[in-house]
Amino acid sequence: MTTSTVSAAPAAPAESKPESNTRTSNDRPHGYRFTGVFAFALHHVPTVIVMAALAALGAYGHSTHWKLPRFSELTGSSTIAPDDWCEEHAVPESNCVECNPDLFPPGPDYGWCKEHGVHNCPLHHPDVAQLKETPIVPEDWLSQSAGDLSLLERTHNNAACKVYQRRIQFASVEAVRQAGIDVELVDRQPVSEWVSGNGEIRYDATRLASLSSRVPGTVWRVFKNIGDRVREGEVLAVVDAMEVGHLKANLVKALVAEDLAAKNYDRLSGVTAGAVPGKQVLEAEAVLSSAQAEVLSAEQALANLGLRLTVSTMRGISQATVVERLRFLGIPQELASEFATETATANLIPIRSPMDGVIVQREIVAGEVVDPADALFQVADPSRMWLMLNIPNEQAGLLTIGQPVRFLPNGSRQEVTGTLDWISTSVDRQTRMLKVRAVLDNPDGRLRDETFGTGRVILREVPDAIVVPSHTVQWEGCCQVVFVRDKDYFSSPESPKLFHVRSVRTGASHGGTTEILAGLLPGEVVVTEGSDVLRAQLLKNSLGAGCCAE
Ligand SMILES: [Zn+2]
Ligand SMILES: [Zn+2]
Ligand SMILES: [Zn+2]
Numbered sequence: 001m002t003t004s005t006v007s008a009a010p011a012a013p014a015e016s017k018p019e020s021n022t023r024t025s026n027d028r029p030h031g032y033r034f035t036g037v038f039a040f041a042l043h044h045v046p047t048v049i050v051m052a053a054l055a056a057l058g059a060y061g062h063s064t065h066w067k068l069p070r071f072s073e074l075t076g077s078s079t080i081a082p083d084d085w086c087e088e089h090a091v092p093e094s095n096c097v098e099c100n101p102d103l104f105p106p107g108p109d110y111g112w113c114k115e116h117g118v119h120n121c122p123l124h125h126p127d128v129a130q131l132k133e134t135p136i137v138p139e140d141w142l143s144q145s146a147g148d149l150s151l152l153e154r155t156h157n158n159a160a161c162k163v164y165q166r167r168i169q170f171a172s173v174e175a176v177r178q179a180g181i182d183v184e185l186v187d188r189q190p191v192s193e194w195v196s197g198n199g200e201i202r203y204d205a206t207r208l209a210s211l212s213s214r215v216p217g218t219v220w221r222v223f224k225n226i227g228d229r230v231r232e233g234e235v236l237a238v239v240d241a242m243e244v245g246h247l248k249a250n251l252v253k254a255l256v257a258e259d260l261a262a263k264n265y266d267r268l269s270g271v272t273a274g275a276v277p278g279k280q281v282l283e284a285e286a287v288l289s290s291a292q293a294e295v296l297s298a299e300q301a302l303a304n305l306g307l308r309l310t311v312s313t314m315r316g317i318s319q320a321t322v323v324e325r326l327r328f329l330g331i332p333q334e335l336a337s338e339f340a341t342e343t344a345t346a347n348l349i350p351i352r353s354p355m356d357g358v359i360v361q362r363e364i365v366a367g368e369v370v371d372p373a374d375a376l377f378q379v380a381d382p383s384r385m386w387l388m389l390n391i392p393n394e395q396a397g398l399l400t401i402g403q404p405v406r407f408l409p410n411g412s413r414q415e416v417t418g419t420l421d422w423i424s425t426s427v428d429r430q431t432r433m434l435k436v437r438a439v440l441d442n443p444d445g446r447l448r449d450e451t452f453g454t455g456r457v458i459l460r461e462v463p464d465a466i467v468v469p470s471h472t473v474q475w476e477g478c479c480q481v482v483f484v485r486d487k488d489y490f491s492s493p494e495s496p497k498l499f500h501v502r503s504v505r506t507g508a509s510h511g512g513t514t515e516i517l518a519g520l521l522p523g524e525v526v527v528t529e530g531s532d533v534l535r536a537q538l539l540k541n542s543l544g545a546g547c548c549a550e
Helices: 036-044 047-064 071-075 139-151 173-178 242-271 280-304 319-327 333-340 392-396 532-543
Strands: 167-170 184-187 187-205 208-211 218-224 235-240 348-352 357-362 377-380 384-392 403-409 414-427 433-441 452-469 480-484 499-505 503-509 515-519 525-526
Touching: 036 173, 071 319, 071 384, 139 503, 139 515, 167 173, 167 280, 167 532, 173 480, 173 499, 184 348, 187 403, 187 433, 187 503, 187 515, 235 377, 242 280, 242 319, 280 433, 384 403, 392 414, 403 433, 433 452, 480 532
Parallel strands: none
Antiparallel strands: 167 499, 184 525, 187 384, 187 452, 208 377, 218 235, 235 348, 357 377, 384 433, 403 414, 403 452, 414 433, 452 515, 480 499, 480 525, 503 515
């Protein structure tokens, strides 16, 4: 970008510069010798390179119908007087805007902005921006920027520092190029800031079931295996348990006793009043009540095992029919008819899935003796998973329920997104980490239980933050600064080649770019490559100037 307009002045005015440094001019100190890359470039560019550059220029001109200007046009004057050189600022003395501020009066000085922590705040005073037209800064930018600055610990600038008033001048566009300086337009890009931690995917504990047999017995059949999808209520296995047979027999007995008691009561209470002593009727009634209670109790005992029935349908039918109806109680019809040919037992009890899901654990084989304490299956619904993250406790204050969470499983390149839904109330005693949880949707089942990875809780996300390449920002000792190209840099060949020093506050920084929360506006042009050269020049000039540089 620096070379898009070619208005080259002599490559090395230093060649005509007298070696003496005792010369004085304008009462300003000129005791400094050139040091660093800048001086090297000015002193030691061999004539060969200049010739080569001119040849290249000629070739360029030929292809673009641009004619090589006369030397006087290049310099902007017929020649540089041999003693016209400002050592301190490395430009011809007659052009030095720092020594002759009238040549190029500095812009307005608004001083320190307390709210944004920069000098000459472009958010509050957009006219300081090096743009042809004063930009309009929307009202909400100011508070947004201040809020983002206070969200996390940021680098601070020194309010008393005067370095922002400095301007760094180059003798020519060519001198800028030779110093290895490149510039870029201040860009807008999405950025985000987060806290991160290691984490692990787990089954959602509210969607995980561990199944066991409610009574001791022997596994009679297993129908499902690990990985099988099951529906709520589906039979996974059948257990042969003696207790089931006992309870069914109890119910049959109770039904028989109830039937008998009912008949007896009906007979006694039906006869003409007075023919049977009232006491006998009362006794019969009591026996009936007791028998009914027995039925209820037997029914309840079966219901406790998940074997439900409507006891009224068992009344008024033959005992053999009752027994037949109870035989495969709780077993689905299609299985019952299959089993009827294989076994005479009435001890079977099904193990059913309590929800839709996937079998994630199976601990049994047919014939195995099982106990209510044994887990036979685990069924999970993996359509939603839990992410458990460990966040350093110092960052706990930044977390809020509902913040977006991104998780990158180890070995995967695709992040999954969820929402923070729980923050532990205690810190791990050993690791000093805080456990937080996010719920992740897993419709395609890609997320697996006990997968490790890295998670990020997103603190802020901005779609159009102001960003610059990270090496644009320099630390001059007490402030973060960038070098902004003057807006009139290319206005004419004579316009001074100036870069303004601007203090900035930085935000997010990743992938080689750094967010500028305050100090720059979009569209400004900043020094990227070679910003360290300008910093060196700035520090060189600042020495002895009573500046704050450490
Ligand atoms: Zn000067
Ligand atoms: Zn401000
Ligand atoms: Zn400073």
